[in-house]
Amino acid sequence: MSLTDLGTYVPTTNDLLAAYAPGSAFFASPRGALLAGPASAALPGPLEIAAPEALRRLDAAVAAGHERPIVVGALPFGSTSPPHLFLDVAPERATRPGHGAGGMPATAASPLSVTEWPGPAGYAEAVARALRRISLGELDKVVLARTLRVDYAEPVAVEALVRRLLGGNAHGYTYAVDLPEQRATRVLVGASPELLIAKSGTRVVSWPLAGSAPRSHDPALDRARAAALMTSDKDLREHEYVVRSVSQVLRKYCSTLNVPPRPALTATSNMWHLGSRITGELRTPEISSLELAAALHPTPAVCGWPVAPARDLIGELEPFDRGHYAGAVGWCDASGDGEWAVAIRCAEVSGCSVRLFAGAGIVAGSTPDGETEETALKFGTMLGALGIVPVAARP
Numbered sequence: 501m502s503l504t505d506l507g508t509y510v511p512t513t514n515d516l517l518a519a520y521a522p523g524s525a526f527f528a529s530p531r532g533a534l535l536a537g538p539a540s541a542a543l544p545g546p547l548e549i550a551a552p553e554a555l556r557r558l559d560a561a562v563a564a565g566h567e568r569p570i571v572v573g574a575l576p577f578g579s580t581s582p583p584h585l586f587l588d589v590a591p592e593r594a595t596r597p598g599h600g601a602g603g604m605p606a607t608a609a610s611p612l613s614v615t616e617w618p619g620p621a622g623y624a625e626a627v628a629r630a631l632r633r634i635s636l637g638e639l640d641k642v643v644l645a646r647t648l649r650v651d652y653a654e655p656v657a658v659e660a661l662v663r664r665l666l667g668g669n670a671h672g673y674t675y676a677v678d679l680p681e682q683r684a685t686r687v688l689v690g691a692s693p694e695l696l697i698a699k700s701g702t703r704v705v706s707w708p709l710a711g712s713a714p715r716s717h718d719p720a721l722d723r724a725r726a727a728a729l730m731t732s733d734k735d736l737r738e739h740e741y742v743v744r745s746v747s748q749v750l751r752k753y754c755s756t757l758n759v760p761p762r763p764a765l766t767a768t769s770n771m772w773h774l775g776s777r778i779t780g781e782l783r784t785p786e787i788s789s790l791e792l793a794a795a796l797h798p799t800p801a802v803c804g805w806p807v808a809p810a811r812d813l814i815g816e817l818e819p820f821d822r823g824h825y826a827g828a829v830g831w832c833d834a835s836g837d838g839e840w841a842v843a844i845r846c847a848e849v850s851g852c853s854v855r856l857f858a859g860a861g862i863v864a865g866s867t868p869d870g871e872t873e874e875t876a877l878k879f880g881t882m883l884g885a886l887g888i889v890p891v892a893a894r895p
Protein backbone atom coordinates (compact mmCIF):
# COMPACT_ATOMS: atom_id res chain seq x y z
CA MET A 501 0.00 0.00 0.00
CA SER A 502 1.30 3.45 -0.80
CA LEU A 503 1.49 6.52 1.43
CA THR A 504 -0.89 8.35 -0.85
CA ASP A 505 -3.51 5.62 -0.47
CA LEU A 506 -5.41 7.45 2.29
CA GLY A 507 -8.80 6.67 3.84
CA THR A 508 -8.35 4.70 7.06
CA TYR A 509 -4.79 3.80 6.13
CA VAL A 510 -2.15 4.61 8.79
CA PRO A 511 1.44 4.18 7.63
CA THR A 512 3.96 2.10 9.57
CA THR A 513 7.57 3.00 10.18
CA ASN A 514 8.50 0.61 7.38
CA ASP A 515 6.20 2.46 4.98
CA LEU A 516 7.92 5.73 5.84
CA LEU A 517 11.31 4.19 5.21
CA ALA A 518 10.20 2.87 1.86
CA ALA A 519 9.41 6.49 0.90
CA TYR A 520 12.82 7.74 2.09
CA ALA A 521 14.56 9.79 -0.62
CA PRO A 522 17.82 11.77 -0.72
CA GLY A 523 17.31 15.07 1.11
CA SER A 524 14.76 13.56 3.52
CA ALA A 525 15.01 13.38 7.29
CA PHE A 526 13.81 10.22 9.04
CA PHE A 527 13.44 10.02 12.82
CA ALA A 528 12.01 7.10 14.81
CA SER A 529 11.49 7.00 18.57
CA PRO A 530 9.51 4.74 20.91
CA ARG A 531 6.58 7.15 20.30
CA GLY A 532 6.51 6.68 16.52
CA ALA A 533 8.34 7.85 13.43
CA LEU A 534 8.35 10.71 10.98
CA LEU A 535 9.63 11.38 7.50
CA ALA A 536 10.18 14.97 6.40
CA GLY A 537 11.43 16.56 3.21
CA PRO A 538 13.15 16.26 0.87
CA ALA A 539 14.37 19.65 2.04
CA SER A 540 14.61 22.46 -0.49
CA ALA A 541 16.95 24.55 1.69
CA ALA A 542 18.19 24.44 5.26
CA LEU A 543 17.61 27.38 7.59
CA PRO A 544 20.68 29.61 7.29
CA GLY A 545 23.21 30.55 9.94
CA PRO A 546 24.56 29.23 13.21
CA LEU A 547 22.16 27.87 15.85
CA GLU A 548 21.67 31.28 17.53
CA ILE A 549 20.15 32.50 14.25
CA ALA A 550 18.65 29.27 12.85
CA ALA A 551 16.73 28.35 16.05
CA PRO A 552 14.67 31.58 16.38
CA GLU A 553 14.18 31.58 12.60
CA ALA A 554 12.84 28.01 12.84
CA LEU A 555 10.25 29.09 15.41
CA ARG A 556 9.26 32.11 13.31
CA ARG A 557 8.74 29.89 10.26
CA LEU A 558 6.68 27.41 12.27
CA ASP A 559 4.38 30.23 13.43
CA ALA A 560 4.10 31.50 9.84
CA ALA A 561 3.22 28.01 8.58
CA VAL A 562 0.43 27.71 11.17
CA ALA A 563 -0.82 31.20 10.25
CA ALA A 564 -0.87 30.04 6.60
CA GLY A 565 -3.23 27.20 7.57
CA HIS A 566 -0.86 24.22 7.87
CA GLU A 567 -1.99 21.90 10.65
CA ARG A 568 1.18 20.16 11.85
CA PRO A 569 4.33 21.78 10.47
CA ILE A 570 7.65 20.78 12.03
CA VAL A 571 11.27 21.81 11.95
CA VAL A 572 13.52 18.78 11.74
CA GLY A 573 17.22 18.10 11.41
CA ALA A 574 20.61 17.87 13.08
CA LEU A 575 22.56 20.14 15.41
CA PRO A 576 26.37 19.97 15.25
CA PHE A 577 28.66 19.20 18.19
CA GLY A 578 30.54 22.51 17.95
CA SER A 579 30.63 25.70 15.95
CA THR A 580 32.73 24.37 13.04
CA SER A 581 29.68 22.87 11.30
CA PRO A 582 26.32 24.64 10.83
CA PRO A 583 23.05 23.15 12.04
CA HIS A 584 21.01 21.46 9.35
CA LEU A 585 17.37 22.31 10.15
CA PHE A 586 14.50 22.60 7.70
CA LEU A 587 10.76 23.20 7.75
CA ASP A 588 8.25 20.63 6.50
CA VAL A 589 4.62 21.75 6.58
CA ALA A 590 3.21 18.22 6.16
CA PRO A 591 5.59 15.49 7.36
CA GLU A 592 4.52 11.85 7.14
CA ARG A 593 3.98 10.29 10.58
CA ALA A 594 3.74 6.68 11.71
CA THR A 595 2.40 5.71 15.09
CA ARG A 596 2.55 1.97 14.44
CA PRO A 597 6.15 0.83 14.77
CA GLY A 598 6.26 -1.94 12.13
CA HIS A 599 9.99 -2.25 12.72
CA GLY A 600 11.35 -4.69 10.18
CA ALA A 601 13.87 -7.09 11.65
CA GLY A 602 17.07 -7.09 9.69
CA GLY A 603 16.18 -6.40 6.08
CA MET A 604 18.44 -6.31 3.05
CA PRO A 605 22.11 -5.46 3.55
CA ALA A 606 23.09 -1.84 2.88
CA THR A 607 25.58 -3.09 0.32
CA ALA A 608 26.03 -6.52 -1.20
CA ALA A 609 29.80 -6.12 -1.36
CA SER A 610 32.51 -6.61 1.26
CA PRO A 611 34.39 -3.45 2.25
CA LEU A 612 37.48 -2.53 0.25
CA SER A 613 39.09 -1.08 3.38
CA VAL A 614 38.42 -0.39 7.05
CA THR A 615 40.56 2.37 8.59
CA GLU A 616 40.51 3.53 12.20
CA TRP A 617 41.50 7.13 12.96
CA PRO A 618 43.02 7.37 15.43
CA GLY A 619 43.81 3.67 15.74
CA PRO A 620 43.77 1.88 19.12
CA ALA A 621 47.32 2.96 20.08
CA GLY A 622 46.79 6.61 19.13
CA TYR A 623 43.47 6.73 20.98
CA ALA A 624 44.94 5.06 24.09
CA GLU A 625 47.73 7.69 24.05
CA ALA A 626 45.12 10.49 23.89
CA VAL A 627 43.27 8.93 26.86
CA ALA A 628 46.56 8.77 28.81
CA ARG A 629 47.16 12.46 28.08
CA ALA A 630 43.60 13.32 29.16
CA LEU A 631 44.11 11.39 32.41
CA ARG A 632 47.26 13.42 33.15
CA ARG A 633 45.30 16.66 32.65
CA ILE A 634 42.53 15.36 34.94
CA SER A 635 45.14 14.46 37.59
CA LEU A 636 46.52 18.03 37.35
CA GLY A 637 43.03 19.30 38.27
CA GLU A 638 42.37 21.05 34.94
CA LEU A 639 39.02 19.26 34.53
CA ASP A 640 36.99 16.35 35.94
CA LYS A 641 35.80 14.58 32.79
CA VAL A 642 36.34 14.61 29.04
CA VAL A 643 34.69 12.50 26.33
CA LEU A 644 37.20 11.49 23.66
CA ALA A 645 36.08 10.00 20.36
CA ARG A 646 37.62 8.26 17.38
CA THR A 647 36.47 7.35 13.88
CA LEU A 648 36.43 4.31 11.64
CA ARG A 649 36.11 4.66 7.88
CA VAL A 650 34.71 1.85 5.74
CA ASP A 651 35.12 2.12 1.96
CA TYR A 652 33.12 0.12 -0.56
CA ALA A 653 33.27 -0.22 -4.34
CA GLU A 654 29.60 0.73 -4.64
CA PRO A 655 27.31 3.28 -2.95
CA VAL A 656 25.83 2.37 0.42
CA ALA A 657 22.01 2.20 0.52
CA VAL A 658 20.96 4.52 3.36
CA GLU A 659 17.40 3.22 3.53
CA ALA A 660 18.59 -0.39 3.95
CA LEU A 661 21.09 0.68 6.61
CA VAL A 662 18.39 2.51 8.60
CA ARG A 663 16.07 -0.49 8.30
CA ARG A 664 18.73 -2.73 9.84
CA LEU A 665 19.44 -0.22 12.62
CA LEU A 666 15.74 0.00 13.45
CA GLY A 667 15.49 -3.75 13.88
CA GLY A 668 17.85 -3.58 16.88
CA ASN A 669 16.76 -0.24 18.37
CA ALA A 670 13.02 -0.39 19.12
CA HIS A 671 13.50 1.45 22.44
CA GLY A 672 15.89 4.09 21.12
CA TYR A 673 16.14 6.77 18.43
CA THR A 674 16.96 5.80 14.85
CA TYR A 675 17.66 8.52 12.34
CA ALA A 676 18.90 9.57 8.91
CA VAL A 677 19.42 13.27 8.21
CA ASP A 678 20.96 14.63 5.02
CA LEU A 679 23.79 17.07 5.55
CA PRO A 680 24.10 18.65 2.10
CA GLU A 681 27.40 20.24 1.20
CA GLN A 682 28.48 22.20 -1.83
CA ARG A 683 29.88 19.23 -3.72
CA ALA A 684 28.64 16.02 -2.10
CA THR A 685 25.83 14.91 0.17
CA ARG A 686 26.51 13.25 3.48
CA VAL A 687 23.81 11.51 5.46
CA LEU A 688 24.05 11.26 9.23
CA VAL A 689 22.70 7.81 10.08
CA GLY A 690 22.49 6.32 13.56
CA ALA A 691 20.74 4.38 16.32
CA SER A 692 21.10 6.35 19.54
CA PRO A 693 19.97 5.05 22.93
CA GLU A 694 20.12 8.57 24.48
CA LEU A 695 17.34 11.18 24.77
CA LEU A 696 18.58 14.77 25.11
CA ILE A 697 15.10 16.24 25.59
CA ALA A 698 11.47 15.50 24.78
CA LYS A 699 8.74 18.07 25.41
CA SER A 700 4.99 17.56 25.33
CA GLY A 701 2.98 20.54 26.61
CA THR A 702 4.54 21.50 29.91
CA ARG A 703 6.14 18.10 30.49
CA VAL A 704 9.81 17.48 29.71
CA VAL A 705 11.93 14.34 29.85
CA SER A 706 15.67 13.96 29.50
CA TRP A 707 17.36 10.56 29.77
CA PRO A 708 21.13 11.06 29.84
CA LEU A 709 23.44 8.05 29.68
CA ALA A 710 27.04 7.75 30.84
CA GLY A 711 28.96 4.78 32.22
CA SER A 712 29.17 1.62 30.12
CA ALA A 713 29.88 -2.10 30.19
CA PRO A 714 29.86 -4.72 27.43
CA ARG A 715 26.94 -7.16 27.32
CA SER A 716 27.41 -10.93 27.03
CA HIS A 717 25.51 -13.75 25.34
CA ASP A 718 25.97 -15.73 28.57
CA PRO A 719 22.98 -14.60 30.72
CA ALA A 720 24.83 -15.04 34.02
CA LEU A 721 27.84 -13.06 32.79
CA ASP A 722 25.51 -10.43 31.28
CA ARG A 723 23.79 -9.95 34.67
CA ALA A 724 27.12 -9.89 36.51
CA ARG A 725 28.45 -7.14 34.23
CA ALA A 726 25.26 -5.11 34.72
CA ALA A 727 25.50 -5.50 38.50
CA ALA A 728 29.18 -4.49 38.48
CA LEU A 729 28.35 -1.39 36.43
CA MET A 730 25.69 -0.34 38.96
CA THR A 731 28.32 -0.28 41.73
CA SER A 732 31.36 0.91 39.75
CA ASP A 733 32.68 4.03 41.46
CA LYS A 734 34.33 5.25 38.24
CA ASP A 735 31.15 4.84 36.16
CA LEU A 736 28.89 6.36 38.84
CA ARG A 737 31.15 9.45 38.94
CA GLU A 738 31.21 9.60 35.14
CA HIS A 739 27.41 9.54 35.21
CA GLU A 740 27.01 12.03 38.05
CA TYR A 741 28.58 14.92 36.06
CA VAL A 742 25.93 14.46 33.36
CA VAL A 743 22.98 14.32 35.78
CA ARG A 744 24.24 17.41 37.61
CA SER A 745 24.63 19.42 34.40
CA VAL A 746 21.27 18.37 32.86
CA SER A 747 19.44 19.07 36.14
CA GLN A 748 21.10 22.49 36.50
CA VAL A 749 19.92 23.53 33.03
CA LEU A 750 16.38 22.12 33.35
CA ARG A 751 15.90 23.68 36.80
CA LYS A 752 16.07 27.13 35.12
CA TYR A 753 12.94 26.30 33.10
CA CYS A 754 11.00 23.90 35.37
CA SER A 755 8.77 24.48 38.38
CA THR A 756 9.26 20.85 39.44
CA LEU A 757 12.06 18.49 38.49
CA ASN A 758 12.31 14.82 39.39
CA VAL A 759 15.91 13.58 39.43
CA PRO A 760 16.32 9.90 40.38
CA PRO A 761 18.65 9.50 43.39
CA ARG A 762 20.69 6.88 41.56
CA PRO A 763 20.96 5.75 37.92
CA ALA A 764 19.25 2.69 36.47
CA LEU A 765 20.44 0.36 33.72
CA THR A 766 19.74 1.01 30.05
CA ALA A 767 20.43 -1.85 27.63
CA THR A 768 21.36 -1.64 23.98
CA SER A 769 21.94 -4.78 21.95
CA ASN A 770 25.65 -4.83 22.83
CA MET A 771 26.14 -2.45 25.79
CA TRP A 772 24.88 -1.69 29.28
CA HIS A 773 24.71 1.97 30.27
CA LEU A 774 23.91 3.90 33.42
CA GLY A 775 20.90 6.12 32.69
CA SER A 776 18.84 8.66 34.65
CA ARG A 777 15.31 9.49 33.54
CA ILE A 778 14.86 13.12 34.58
CA THR A 779 11.32 14.53 34.29
CA GLY A 780 9.99 18.02 34.90
CA GLU A 781 7.10 20.43 34.54
CA LEU A 782 7.91 23.62 32.67
CA ARG A 783 7.06 26.94 34.30
CA THR A 784 5.75 28.08 30.92
CA PRO A 785 5.02 25.94 27.85
CA GLU A 786 6.39 28.66 25.53
CA ILE A 787 9.99 27.44 25.62
CA SER A 788 10.44 25.05 22.68
CA SER A 789 12.13 21.65 22.58
CA LEU A 790 14.64 23.13 20.12
CA GLU A 791 15.58 25.89 22.59
CA LEU A 792 15.85 23.33 25.40
CA ALA A 793 18.07 21.11 23.24
CA ALA A 794 20.33 24.08 22.48
CA ALA A 795 20.48 25.00 26.20
CA LEU A 796 21.38 21.45 27.28
CA HIS A 797 23.93 20.77 24.55
CA PRO A 798 26.70 19.70 24.91
CA THR A 799 26.05 17.62 28.02
CA PRO A 800 28.97 15.96 29.82
CA ALA A 801 27.82 12.67 28.19
CA VAL A 802 29.47 13.83 24.96
CA CYS A 803 31.78 16.69 26.02
CA GLY A 804 32.92 16.61 29.65
CA TRP A 805 32.97 18.65 32.84
CA PRO A 806 33.46 21.55 33.24
CA VAL A 807 32.31 22.11 29.66
CA ALA A 808 34.79 24.81 28.53
CA PRO A 809 38.08 23.01 29.40
CA ALA A 810 36.59 19.72 28.16
CA ARG A 811 35.72 21.26 24.81
CA ASP A 812 39.25 22.73 24.56
CA LEU A 813 40.84 19.39 25.37
CA ILE A 814 38.70 17.64 22.74
CA GLY A 815 39.96 20.20 20.19
CA GLU A 816 43.53 19.51 21.28
CA LEU A 817 43.43 15.69 21.43
CA GLU A 818 40.97 14.62 18.70
CA PRO A 819 42.60 14.72 15.23
CA PHE A 820 39.28 15.18 13.35
CA ASP A 821 36.23 17.41 13.29
CA ARG A 822 33.18 15.84 14.97
CA GLY A 823 30.76 17.55 12.59
CA HIS A 824 27.27 16.46 13.69
CA TYR A 825 28.47 13.43 15.70
CA ALA A 826 27.70 14.08 19.39
CA GLY A 827 25.30 16.87 18.39
CA ALA A 828 21.54 16.25 18.38
CA VAL A 829 18.92 15.04 15.91
CA GLY A 830 15.18 15.51 16.18
CA TRP A 831 12.17 17.68 15.52
CA CYS A 832 10.10 20.51 16.98
CA ASP A 833 6.52 21.54 16.14
CA ALA A 834 4.78 24.91 16.28
CA SER A 835 3.76 24.45 19.93
CA GLY A 836 7.41 23.72 20.81
CA ASP A 837 6.76 20.01 21.40
CA GLY A 838 9.38 17.66 20.03
CA GLU A 839 12.12 15.13 20.62
CA TRP A 840 15.90 15.52 20.33
CA ALA A 841 18.21 12.53 20.62
CA VAL A 842 21.95 12.71 21.25
CA ALA A 843 23.62 11.95 17.89
CA ILE A 844 25.73 8.97 18.93
CA ARG A 845 26.18 5.38 17.61
CA CYS A 846 26.20 6.98 14.19
CA ALA A 847 28.05 7.39 10.93
CA GLU A 848 28.22 9.75 8.00
CA VAL A 849 27.40 7.97 4.75
CA SER A 850 28.85 9.64 1.70
CA GLY A 851 28.50 7.67 -1.54
CA CYS A 852 30.72 4.59 -1.23
CA SER A 853 32.18 5.48 2.15
CA VAL A 854 30.90 5.39 5.71
CA ARG A 855 32.61 7.21 8.59
CA LEU A 856 31.68 5.85 12.01
CA PHE A 857 32.15 7.73 15.30
CA ALA A 858 32.44 6.45 18.86
CA GLY A 859 33.47 8.16 22.08
CA ALA A 860 33.96 7.32 25.74
CA GLY A 861 33.92 9.38 28.93
CA ILE A 862 37.28 9.69 30.71
CA VAL A 863 37.42 10.37 34.47
CA ALA A 864 39.98 9.59 37.18
CA GLY A 865 40.06 5.79 37.31
CA SER A 866 39.55 5.29 33.55
CA THR A 867 42.23 3.26 31.76
CA PRO A 868 43.52 3.82 28.20
CA ASP A 869 42.93 0.17 27.25
CA GLY A 870 39.46 0.05 28.81
CA GLU A 871 38.27 3.19 26.99
CA THR A 872 39.80 1.99 23.69
CA GLU A 873 37.88 -1.28 24.02
CA GLU A 874 34.70 0.65 24.87
CA THR A 875 34.91 2.74 21.69
CA ALA A 876 35.50 -0.47 19.66
CA LEU A 877 32.30 -1.92 21.15
CA LYS A 878 30.36 1.26 20.41
CA PHE A 879 31.38 1.01 16.72
CA GLY A 880 29.57 -2.35 16.88
CA THR A 881 26.11 -0.75 16.46
CA MET A 882 26.93 0.53 12.97
CA LEU A 883 29.30 -2.30 12.05
CA GLY A 884 26.51 -4.77 12.86
CA ALA A 885 24.07 -2.87 10.62
CA LEU A 886 26.67 -2.84 7.84
CA GLY A 887 27.07 -6.61 8.24
CA ILE A 888 30.78 -6.31 9.07
CA VAL A 889 30.43 -7.80 12.55
CA PRO A 890 27.49 -9.98 13.61
CA VAL A 891 24.61 -7.81 14.90
CA ALA A 892 25.10 -7.35 18.65
CA ALA A 893 28.52 -9.02 18.72
CA ARG A 894 29.05 -10.09 22.31
CA PRO A 895 31.77 -12.27 23.77
Ligand SMILES: C=C(O[C@H]1C=CC=C(C(=O)O)[C@@H]1O)C(=O)O
Binds near residue numbers: 710
Ligand atom coordinates in the same frame (compact mmCIF):
# COMPACT_ATOMS: atom_id res chain seq x y z
C1 LIG B 1 29.81 9.36 23.53
C2 LIG B 1 29.20 8.20 23.36
O1 LIG B 1 28.46 7.58 24.36
C3 LIG B 1 28.02 8.30 25.50
C4 LIG B 1 26.72 7.71 25.91
C5 LIG B 1 26.64 6.63 26.73
C6 LIG B 1 27.77 6.19 27.43
C7 LIG B 1 28.94 6.87 27.37
C8 LIG B 1 30.13 6.43 28.12
O2 LIG B 1 30.00 5.52 28.96
O3 LIG B 1 31.22 6.95 27.88
C9 LIG B 1 29.05 8.16 26.61
O4 LIG B 1 28.90 9.18 27.55
C10 LIG B 1 29.27 7.45 22.10
O5 LIG B 1 28.60 6.41 21.97
O6 LIG B 1 29.96 7.92 21.17
